[in-house]
Amino acid sequence: MSKMTTGTYDLVVVGAGIIGLATAWTARQRGMRVAVVERNARAIGASVRNFGFITVTGQRSGAHWQRARDTAAIWRQVAPLAGIEIVHEGLHVLAQRPEAVAVLEAFMKTEMGEGCTWVRSDNARPHWPWLQPGLALLHSPHECRVESRDAIGRLSQWLEQSQGVDFYWNTPVHGIALPEIATSRGSLRAAHCVVCPGNDLNTLFPEVLAQAGIRQCTLQMMRVSPGQAVKLPSAFMSDLSLIRYEGYANLPEAQALKTRLQSEQSAALAQGIHLIVVQSADGSLVVGDSHVYGDAEDPFASADTEALIMREFHQILCLPRAEVVARWNGSYASAEDVAFKARPTVGVALGVVTGGTGASTSFAFARELLDLALAP
Ligand SMILES: Cc1cc2nc3c(=O)[nH]c(=O)nc-3n(C[C@H](O)[C@H](O)[C@H](O)COP(=O)(O)OP(=O)(O)OC[C@H]3O[C@@H](n4cnc5c(N)ncnc54)[C@H](O)[C@@H]3O)c2cc1C
Incomplete structure (x- = not known):
């Protein structure tokens, strides 16, 4: 893959797991120009290894249960558009x-x-x-329930082919100083960035993630x-x-x-x-x-x-x-809490679902992350 020098976006999302993809979709719904940068050739983390079970009943009461209700509704809306079967x-x-x-x-x-x-x-x-x-x-x-091992790939394909999201695969991000996003293959420029690193706690903002007691x-x-x-x-x-x-x-x-x-x-x-x-x-x-x-x-x-x-x-x-x-x-x-989000610098949001329920709460959590990144 050639070095990147020209990409300029409203939002760069780091990570093509379900939280990153949900964030990319949410941002496209708001008309933003979006790229997703993923260090692997495809998503191979928790998002494809899970049950694909979008669970509402049993989630912690209050805000997290509401996240799951909202997310299940969005899955039902997005899945057929993306060619994902509700199994x-x-x-x-x-x-x-x-x-x-x-x-x-x-x-x-x-x-x-x-x-x-x-x-x-x-x-x-x-x-x-x-x-x-x-x-x-x-x-x-x-x-x-979706078949996550296929559904996540389908979702990224649909975002790329039908929703106008750019994807950069095999591209670890190693630094963010907006508007520059530094990757192993050169730089991207973006007004905002949402980092969805899953269980990688050591590459981006490790000191911020350490606060979560993960x-x-x-x-x-x-x-x-x-x-x-x-x-x-x-x-x-x-x-x-x-x-x-x-x-x-x-x-x-x-x-x-x-x-x-x-x-x-x-x-x-x-x-x-x-x-x-x-x-x-x-x-x-x-x-x-x-x-x-x-x-x-x-x-x-x-x-x-x-x-x-x-x-x-x-x-x-x-x-x-x-x-x-x-x-x-x-x-x-x-972590003890079911979700962690932070704004390490203006324009950047960092988010991890720490309750083992990211498939079930992704789309609602993505809204929160995007709002955090866009906050003045
Ligand atoms: C076995 C198992 C079963 C589960 N079952 C369920 C379930 O049934 N229902 C449910 O709701 N939840 C379930 N979960 C939890 C759920 O899978 C996770 O909460 C969710 O997948 C997390 O999504 P994510 O996008 O944050 O992380 P991930 O899927 O791990 O994706 C993060 C991505 O970010 C990329 N990345 C990280 N750092 C960088 C960087 N610096 N540069 C570029 N890319 C980077 C990684 O390569 C990775 O692809 C389960 C989890 C597991 C492991």
């Missing part, structure tokens, strides 16, 4: 302990329960013989062949999710569930395991995940962790011939 909609949570039922009952009394319904087991069982018995089944209609969180994921014909009506979660997702876990009723799960599932909890199962168009299932924290991404996947995740899988899905057919690790920048 399935909604979420079922199967509660198998009385303490889990109590958490869901409390959740239903909050504003976040709006639109969610109980599914009677005599309705579910005949249609879904592969579903293990439970005490209650909650349905949320708010979620949707650690790396490594997750193990699998693709599972169900071993028989099965069509999931939505994503599925189990009791473990109710002490992990803050929209449930912060409810006082979650304490009793935590105590019970600590005694029954301590090995799973030590690996930060909870269960999400989503389905792809070819029928295979994406299953995860675990959460292990450290100062760097853990490159090594553990067979024990995989076995613990699969044990929870079989706990809620009766698919005895299910078989793991692919495995991968992913990592995201994690």
Whole structure:
């Protein structure tokens, strides 16, 4: 690739993960001339390794839940335009302990329960013989799912080909002093810049990112062949999710569930395991995940962790011939708060979703980042 010398933009976005792409789309909606600069040949980070699960129900109450609601609505608008299939909609949570039922009952009394319904087991069982018995089944209609490993590439292609966004691939950005954006291949000029570095905390504004108290969180994921014909009506979660997702876990009723799960599932909890199962168009299932924290991404996947995740899988899905057919690790920048944003200098915004929910909150967060970069 030749050296860049001439690009001049209203906005340069650093990073072609979902936060960067959502920011580029938002800026184009506002009529700005936009470029995205990505250090790799294509996005290979958290945004393509995740479930592609746009989760609303279970997000931390308040602003973050609202971000997820807004983002799900925008995904539904943008996905068909970008040729991205919504693979399935909604979420079922199967509660198998009385303490889990109590958490869901409390959740239903909050504003976040709006639109969610109980599914009677005599309705579910005949249609879904592969579903293990439970005490209650909650349905949320708010979620949707895209196949992230393809969807992120499609989104960038569409932004480039139909929305007039310029992309510079294989181009690490190593310094920003507006109007100059210094890259490994020369400079770009821009009035504003939004930096969406994902879990790269060391290249741009490391001292600012250090304020966020960020650690790396490594997750193990699998693709599972169900071993028989099965069509999931939505994503599925189990009791473990109710002490992990803050929209449930912060409810006082979650304490009793935590105590019970600590005694029954301590090995799973030590690996930060909870269960999400989503389905792809070819029928295979994406299953995860675990959460292990450290100062760097853990490159090594553990067979024990995989076995613990699969044990929870079989706990809620009766698919005895299910078989793991692919495995991968992913990592995201994690902190106490669910999102970090800063304005290191006038015209520049820096943003990381630190709650492991960037696919679900990207488009709303992008609006906030753009407003921050444009603020006088
Ligand atoms: C296994 C896993 C499962 C998950 N499941 C879900 C889920 O189901 N739902 C959900 O909402 N969230 C989920 N998440 C979280 C979600 O994937 C992340 O929050 C989100 O993808 C973060 O997007 P991002 O754009 O900030 O980061 P990334 O996808 O990491 O993208 C950042 C990009 O910036 C580039 N970059 C960084 N620095 C520079 C630089 N100096 N110059 C040029 N380029 C640079 C990187 O190369 C990278 O491509 C999951 C995460 C993982 C790991």
